[in-house]
Amino acid sequence: MKREGILFIISAPSGAGKTTLCKEVIDIFPNLRHSVSYTTRPPRPGEVHGRDYFFVSREEFDRMVAAGEFAEHAEVHGNFYGTALKTLEEYRKCGIDVILDIDCQGARQLKEKYHGGVYIFILPPSFQELRRRLDTRSSDSDEIIERRIRGAAWEIRESRWYDYIIVNDVFSKAVEELKSVLIAEGCRSSRVMEAVSELFEI
Amino acid sequence: MKREGILFIISAPSGAGKTTLCKEVIDIFPNLRHSVSYTTRPPRPGEVHGRDYFFVSREEFDRMVAAGEFAEHAEVHGNFYGTALKTLEEYRKCGIDVILDIDCQGARQLKEKYHGGVYIFILPPSFQELRRRLDTRSSDSDEIIERRIRGAAWEIRESRWYDYIIVNDVFSKAVEELKSVLIAEGCRSSRVMEAVSELFEI
Secondary structure, eight states: OOOOEEEEEEOOOTTTTTTHHHHHHHHHOOOOOOOOEEESSSOOOOOBBTTTTEEEEEEHHHHHHHHEEEEEEEEEEEEEEEEEEHHHHHHHHHHHHEEOOHHHHHHHHHHHHHHOEEEEEESOHHHHHHHHHHHHHOOOOOOHHHHHHHHHHHHHHHHHGGSSEESSSHHHHHHHHHHHHHHHHTHHHHHHHHHHHHHTTO | OOOOEEEEEEEETTTSSHHHHHHHHHHHOTTTTEOEEEEOOOTTTTTBBBTTTEEEEEHHHHHHHTTTOOEEEEEEEEEOOOOOEHHHHHHHHTEEEEEEOOHHHHHHHHHHHHHOOOOEEOOSOOOHHHHHHHHHHHOOOHHHOOOOHHHHHHHHHHHGGEEEEOOOOSHHHHHHHHHHHHHHHHTHHHHHHHHHHHHOOO
């Protein structure tokens, strides 16, 4: 049964475990990919144009912004990153599901420009646990960790307008929940109806 | 994390495999029950009041109908069956998820009276396969089977307004999809938000 690809937008505060969770589900579903973004940052060794990123000049990036070709874009540490509307449309038409791993601001931009996306927010189980994870994994100063916690508090308030919230307390449970959202969204009647109409002449 | 119970309404044409699917997921989830209905039919040997059905007199049933106490009710082969709004509210408040296995007409009645239910339709993979299943499992005459197929065609058209459609082609896949819908709906931000607000003082 053929259906259009679904766009899943996943956000989380730093330390919630988003990257590991996304990697886990992309390994499980053969029809699920990470979206390939445009960036002005130079390729790192081993990175492939079109697989890891579309590497473009600052001029080309600015042209794309001016032409409204991005569904969302942002500046991070002096480099520019963006998701092209065209890329999303190609995935959708080819029936490929896509994970777009972006922050709340990018997600908000996208929600205004792109219909039909599914918004998922990953939460840590508590601020205490988030602090513990940030303490353990980094050699950052207390000040930087405090700044991250404050940033997380801001992002967590944004979770209100997402479609789903997954609390990453026990990792295997969070994977099961993320998997379930991906599968369930593929069963939404609005998405299945076209294929089914043909079968049953509804 | 505590949340309110969810009501899942599952419909399917005869032969789609709904009963087996529901049994399978109820065995998996300890927090998921079959809704207990009211009926005017006398108990069969081994049936327990309050577990299998609430057995009531015709007079009591009519009183409940008149008092608007049913979320949905129907007559089947001269007996009356109904789901009490009170029962659904109790499950919801106790955080127990409930499967209500009813036909499209009952589901429509319910949708008008009860908010927050999740509507799932189980489809056979094709009319050919539905016919094969009905032929195999019953000793019914061709005429009765034809009537069932026509009934199925009507019911399948109703699937349009359900939230999810699960095509029961490969049984293990259909179980996975139904499981996923049950888990994913528990992650809907509208349902998780209250518990999460406390954790993060959102």
